[in-house]
Amino acid sequence: MNEVLAELSKVSVTLNDRLIVDRVSLSIKRGDIITIIGPNGAGKTTLIKTILGIQKASSGSISLPPGLVIGYVPQTLNLETTLPLSVERFMALGGCDRKGCQQALARTGVAHLMAASVHHLSGGEKQRLLLARALARQPGLLVLDEPAQGVDINGQAALYDLVRQLRDELNCGVIMISHDLHLVMAATDKVICLNQHVCCSGFPEDISHDPAFIETFGTAVAESLAVYHHHHNHRHDLHGNVIGGGSAIDGTLKKGTFDDAEAAPTCSGHHHD
Template sequence: MPGEPLIAAHGLCHGFGRAEVLHDIDLAVEAGEIVTLIGPNGSGKSTLVRLLLGILVPERGTVRRRPGLVIGYVPQHFQVDPALPLTVRRFLMLASSNTRSIDRAAADAGIGELAQRPVAGLSGGERQRALIARALARDPQLLVLDEPTQGIDVNGQIELHDLVQRLRRERGVGVLMVSHDLHLVMAATDRVICLNRHICCAGRPETVSAHPEFLALFGAAAAPALAIYRHRHDHRHDLTGDVVGHSPFHRHDSEPGAP
């Protein structure tokens, strides 16, 4: 995709205290492009996202945004105190005053019927959809999604990925996503960036999954840090290009529709 990237980072370094969490990160997201960040726990994914969003200030390096860039953000953690009387509708209105955008975002995220419910009383999946609706309500040019499918059931995950594809296709939205679900990543991403405090490797999913550093990182599947990957065994087969084994715990209806 030609033209100036939506957002571009050059030589980002960041640390908390003495330990360097991120070293010399270069990264850019173009309009209409879906980029996914993967990496083990503690690899600096969320820190990188915070640097790009301006929540943290990098110790070294620069973040350049296209002027006037509108960002929709879905954070990884979200909890509203029950003492705050806030309906889902009002929650969306914090992000935008355009009621048409809000209605469309609520419909796209599948939470049209939740409008008058208090945010503090939502289930995990509903909360996640409300966050996605809030990000969409801003009519963003760039969507930044930090583990957007957490708490969402399999059908919901497929819907979300379809929605992301549609936004990219119809509105040219650029997407930067942090994901733990390698399975979905590989099916629905233009470019994968494998992060472990530095960028281990980056490129098209097929290329990255064959990269030695990637295999070193995710092939070490016995490491407890990787235990959070569900269906780990199947994934490894996937990524090395083998046929996925049909285990009773990993039926094929959990796969996203092929693009």
């Protein structure tokens, strides 16, 4: 059985007399990719910050194994624009030496930006930089808050593909927040739908049929989710283009409004029915 990296039991968070997270229980194991989805104001980021220890739980318990290293990728990178800061210096501020910096940046596809100004990076480059900084810690648990924020559709697919590869290489657990429902359904192992409390949870191929999911997101969204067979015999470059083999989408999209050209980059690595 895979090691449990985080165990939440009936965790609630109240801020300014308002209940933000309501009795959430979940378990994250080594090798898992768990994605939290939900409407705005559902408590997703608050829950993530509670796992990280940034926010204190009002009740319930969170158990983490001793010595667990957590890598955190925040939703955005907010820096003072007048402060000169290179990519290498930004990595060093996170405690990364030059060799580790080079290796982490190379793994996330942005090693060529070592001397570049952080302020001049594109949205996708910034997210890969944040991922590299988290990766340099050799985390046992990777926590991602909207990792594809500000990234175009092809870049999103490539980024989720990279997360899966890193999970395999590091044998870590991953928990992330995302609103990119179509991509997430192919990029994750388990989905948790949160609206203060856990509305529903399960495998991606099942979740869109759950009445609680339909009530939260609406029938149109549920019906638009593409579920398909995808044999992963290729990978993507920084821009989301297919390289190293051909795309092998097999099967028709169920009730999909999404064509194969959009679906192809998701690289699930699983067979969905």
